[in-house]
Every structure is written in structure tokens, then in C-alpha cells.
Amino acid sequence: MSELASKKCVPCKGGVPPLKGEALQALQKQVEGWDVVEEHHLFKTFKFSDFRTALDFVNxxxxxxxxxxxxxxxxxxxxxxxxxxxxxxxxxxxxSDFILAAKIDTLNK
Structure with missing residues (x-):
């Protein structure tokens, strides 16, 4: 389990700037296969052998x-x-977005 996956997401109260540049790059290295799209969101596609397996993963x-x-x-x-x-x-x-991504990755092992 990655260090990020062992952390807890912290609710955002707003008023803080989104992460940019080097801060994003450092965190992205810890979540394999996740793309940082336009410094706005993380994105990853998970592939499965059938619908039921994909549905179980989503649940x-x-x-x-x-x-x-x-x-x-x-x-x-x-x-x-x-x-x-x-x-x-x-x-x-x-x-917290990277923490959630790391936790999701542990579900697909």
C-alpha cells in the first residue's frame, strides 16, 4: 500500500488554491496510471473482463x-x-484527490 493510501481525505472548506505545477507532479508520481488533466482533475480508466466485474469494482x-x-x-x-x-x-x-486515487488503486489489485 502506498503512503498516500494510508492517509485520510480531509474535507476542503474552500478558500485554498488548487495544487499546481511541481506539487502536482510530485503527487502524481505516487499514483501510477492516473493522468493529471489540465491541472484540474485526475483521470484513470480501469478495464475488466465483463460488466459484472466492472460494476463490483465501482461499488x-x-x-x-x-x-x-x-x-x-x-x-x-x-x-x-x-x-x-x-x-x-x-x-x-x-x-485528498491523490489520497482517494491511491485508495481506489488498492481495490484493483
Whole structure:
């Protein structure tokens, strides 16, 4: 388990700037396969052998999201789940987004 995956998401109260530049790059190195898109959100596609397996994964992601109080955008199609993560309150990325990404990765091992 990565160091990030062992941390807890912290609710954002707003009023803080989103992470940019080197801060994003340093955190991205800790979440393999996640793309930082336009310094705004994280994105990753998870592929599965069928719909049921993808659905089970999405349900596990939902459980983690509820536990952490941090909710991604999830798109589910046959054999695929796409996850988009960002902090809605500041319309950008915080460390909590990377923590959630790391926790989601542990579900797909």
C-alpha cells in the first residue's frame, strides 16, 4: 500500500488554491496510471473482463468514497470504469484527490 493510501481525505472548506505545477507532479508520481488533466482533475480508466466485474469494482469505489467523504465522478460501461477525481469546492486538485486515487488503486489489485 502506498503512503498516500494510508492517509485520510480531509474535507476542503474552500478558500485554498488548487495544487499546481511541481506539487502536482510530485503527487502524481505516487499514483501510477492516473493522468493529471489540465491541472484540474485526475483521470484513470480501469478495464475488466465483463460488466459484472466492472460494476463490483465501482461499488467498492463507492464504499471507499463514502468512508472518505470524497466522491469521484464515475462512468461505468461494459468492461470499463472511468474515474475522474477533483475537489469540487475549489474546482481543482488537493492532496485528498491523490489520497482517494491511491485508495481506489488498492481495490484493483
Amino acid at each position: 467498492r469505489v463507492g464504499e471507499v468514497a463514502e468512508t472518505e467523504g470524497h466522491h469521484p465522478v464515475i462512468t461505468l460501461t461494459w468492461g470499463k470504469a472511468e474515474i475522474k477525481i477533483y475537489t469540487h469546492k475549489i474546482n481543482g486538485l488537493t492532496e
